Amino acid sequence: MDNIATKDTAAAYGVAPGRLKSGPRGAKPRRRLSRRNIIVYGTLIVVSLYYLLPLYVMIVTSLKGMPEIRVGNIFAPPLEITFEPWVKAWAEACTGLNCDGLSRGFWNSVRITVPSVVISIAVASINGYALANWRFKGADLFFTILIIGAFIPYQVMIYPIVIVLREMGVYGTLTGLVIVHTIFGMPILTLLFRNYFAGLPEELFKAARVDGAGFWTIYFKIMLPMSLPIFVVAMILQVTGIWNDFLFGVVFTRPEYYPMTVQLNNIVNSVQGVKEYNVNMAATILTGLVPLTVYFVSGRLFVRGIAAGAVKG
Amino acid sequence: MTAQTRGSARPNQWLRNLNAKIASIPMILTAVVIFVGGTAWTVLYSFTNSKLLPRLSFVGFDQYERLWEAPRWIVSIQNLAVFGFFSLIFSLVIGFVLAALMDQKIRFENTFRTIMLYPFALSFIVTGLVWQWLLNPQYGIQSIMRSLGWEGFSFDPLYNSDIVIYGILIAALWQGTGLVMCLMLAGLRGIDEDIWKAARVDGISMWKTYVLIIIPMMRGVFITTLVIIASGIVKVYDLVVAQTSGGPGIASEVPAKYVYDYMFLAQNLGQGFAASTMMLVTVAIIIVPWAYLEFGGGRKRG
Numbered sequence: 001m002d003n004i005a006t007k008d009t010a011a012a013y014g015v016a017p018g019r020l021k022s023g024p025r026g027a028k029p030r031r032r033l034s035r036r037n038i039i040v041y042g043t044l045i046v047v048s049l050y051y052l053l054p055l056y057v058m059i060v061t062s063l064k065g066m067p068e069i070r071v072g073n074i075f076a077p078p079l080e081i082t083f084e085p086w087v088k089a090w091a092e093a094c095t096g097l098n099c100d101g102l103s104r105g106f107w108n109s110v111r112i113t114v115p116s117v118v119i120s121i122a123v124a125s126i127n128g129y130a131l132a133n134w135r136f137k138g139a140d141l142f143f144t145i146l147i148i149g150a151f152i153p154y155q156v157m158i159y160p161i162v163i164v165l166r167e168m169g170v171y172g173t174l175t176g177l178v179i180v181h182t183i184f185g186m187p188i189l190t191l192l193f194r195n196y197f198a199g200l201p202e203e204l205f206k207a208a209r210v211d212g213a214g215f216w217t218i219y220f221k222i223m224l225p226m227s228l229p230i231f232v233v234a235m236i237l238q239v240t241g242i243w244n245d246f247l248f249g250v251v252f253t254r255p256e257y258y259p260m261t262v263q264l265n266n267i268v269n270s271v272q273g274v275k276e277y278n279v280n281m282a283a284t285i286l287t288g289l290v291p292l293t294v295y296f297v298s299g300r301l302f303v304r305g306i307a308a309g310a311v312k313g
Numbered sequence: 314m315t316a317q318t319r320g321s322a323r324p325n326q327w328l329r330n331l332n333a334k335i336a337s338i339p340m341i342l343t344a345v346v347i348f349v350g351g352t353a354w355t356v357l358y359s360f361t362n363s364k365l366l367p368r369l370s371f372v373g374f375d376q377y378e379r380l381w382e383a384p385r386w387i388v389s390i391q392n393l394a395v396f397g398f399f400s401l402i403f404s405l406v407i408g409f410v411l412a413a414l415m416d417q418k419i420r421f422e423n424t425f426r427t428i429m430l431y432p433f434a435l436s437f438i439v440t441g442l443v444w445q446w447l448l449n450p451q452y453g454i455q456s457i458m459r460s461l462g463w464e465g466f467s468f469d470p471l472y473n474s475d476i477v478i479y480g481i482l483i484a485a486l487w488q489g490t491g492l493v494m495c496l497m498l499a500g501l502r503g504i505d506e507d508i509w510k511a512a513r514v515d516g517i518s519m520w521k522t523y524v525l526i527i528i529p530m531m532r533g534v535f536i537t538t539l540v541i542i543a544s545g546i547v548k549v550y551d552l553v554v555a556q557t558s559g560g561p562g563i564a565s566e567v568p569a570k571y572v573y574d575y576m577f578l579a580q581n582l583g584q585g586f587a588a589s590t591m592m593l594v595t596v597a598i599i600i601v602p603w604a605y606l607e608f609g610g611g612r613k614r615g
Contacts, residue, residue, distance in 0.1 A: 156589045157348070244439075292435065
């Protein structure tokens with residue numbers, strides 16, 4: 001950090017490095033427009049344009065009317081801005097015989113995501129806590145199986161889960177899907193919480209034990225309040241992951257409970273009718289809006305959340 | 314490492330630490346019933362001729378023979394191999410180069426990272442549909458290039474069976490390289506500044522320092538990233554469904570889609586189980602050596 005600061009100051013005062021009182025520290029001050037900077041920033045800007053292009057095209061397309069799309073090019077900004085495609089995507093777009101738009105999928109996704117996030121995090125955090133602070137014989141074995149299981153392709157396990165859910169009488173319902181999300185969220189979340197709890201000072205736990213606090217008291221009174229950041233990271237991870245899920249939604253629910261991603265795919269890839277690209281793009285943005293909002297609001301925490309996937313146990 | 318409760322004076326072995334055991338029931342059930350039990354169940358039933366419902370009438374390796382004779386499965390495997398090979402190479406190379414650029418103490422680092430990583434927050438369905446639109450031959454990139462005067466320009470991967478998998482590759486790279494960049498950047502930041510100073514003192518060029526010193530030092534990061542990408546590749550499903558639905562014809566089919574279609578649409582469970590077992594084997598080939606290197610080799614557990 002120190003080094004960077006010095007460098008920045010040196011660059012800012014490029015003409016008069018002698019003003020730095022701290023002596024010759026860090027690298028030699030560079031001119032702003034050096035060849036190296038042009039290459040570095042030039043590449044990064046070109047790359048950024050490539051990443052931004054699809055988002056731009058999505059937005060622009062969704063604001064045009066169909067006649068304009070047919071004659072114009074996809075990169076041109078709209079001549080006449082219309083919000084009709086958005087309204088249509090939300091309230092009128094058809095999947096099969098249903099023509100009530102993406103709103104149904106949106107609310108289904110909300111009803112799937114909220115309980116799935118809460119339950120999966122509750123279960124995994126308690127698991128992680130037990131693994132970090134209350135290890136019992138065999139706990140590590142189950143944990144190892146859990147982590148290895150995270151690499152097994154879902155396709156291998158979906159049919160047995162269908163059978164289990166059918167036996168429980170919840171196959172095709174929201175409850176069933178919540179259970180599935182809890183199961184498949186468990187490896188990474190448990191790992192995340194276990195590592196976090198294990199990193200907390202052990203003295204705290206011991207002091208609480210001496211004072212007579214038990215398993216649940218310590219969890220609710222000490223661990224939970226101390227670990228809010230990791231809960232936020234877990235929430236970000238789960239909200240985006242569950243909202244974006246497609247496979248489980250399609251396998252474990254009935255059409256009336258289809259999440260937004262499944263409905264979006266059905267709307268856009270339906271073979272009937274005239275293709276309305278503007279409505280399709282509006283629907284696509286609407287589906288991406290929730291995870292994008294989470295992403296832009298959470299910033300650095302999102303990076304921590306996804307990097308958690310790379311943390312080793 | 315962590316607190317032990319061995320010292321507590323409870324008499325009964327099983328009742329000791331009871332709350333922790335109760336709290337771990339979901340984990341134990343998931344690990345034993347779903348992960349171990351479910352996998353074993355699928356492998357077992359892949360040797361049966363189950364059609365609409367799972368039945369225990371064994372037929373040996375019949376399903377596997379049929380699987381490897383099915384043109385659609387062969388296409389799926391070829392696609393997975395091409396897609397896997399190129400996405401590994403490209404995402405590692407692009408991810409590392411971007412991370413190296415980001416590590417040059419640049420300004421606006423946060424802005425650049427935000428831009429490169431946002432596709433990763435999106436669903437594969439969203440990514441697939443956007444790129445389906447961008448690669449639309451009538452309105453998309455191809456038509457733009459032609460209208461700019463390059464009449465002979467032809468790039469319609471989604472309608473050309475020979476190159477359709479590259480169309481999917483472009484979309485997958487758009488979504489995934491940001492993550493690889495972030496992992497690599499974290500790796501680069503973990504390298505001691507002194508290494509750079511030492512290299513500079515010795516007069517080693519930046520280029521050479523990266524190739525000869527930094528990359529070998531980042532071996533662990535590379536391997537972890539490789540495993541993450543590889544296990545993602547095997548699972549690729551949503552993207553193909555959204556972008557091409559496996560078409561044109563069967564040109565962009567992938568194993569995960571084969572499994573789903575046979576299990577839930579074609580009602581040929583045995584085939585689906587055999588195909589999913591093959592996916593499991595593929596993943597095992599990737600994971601087992603890595604797990605051995607990482608966790609085996611004489612290091613004690615716990």
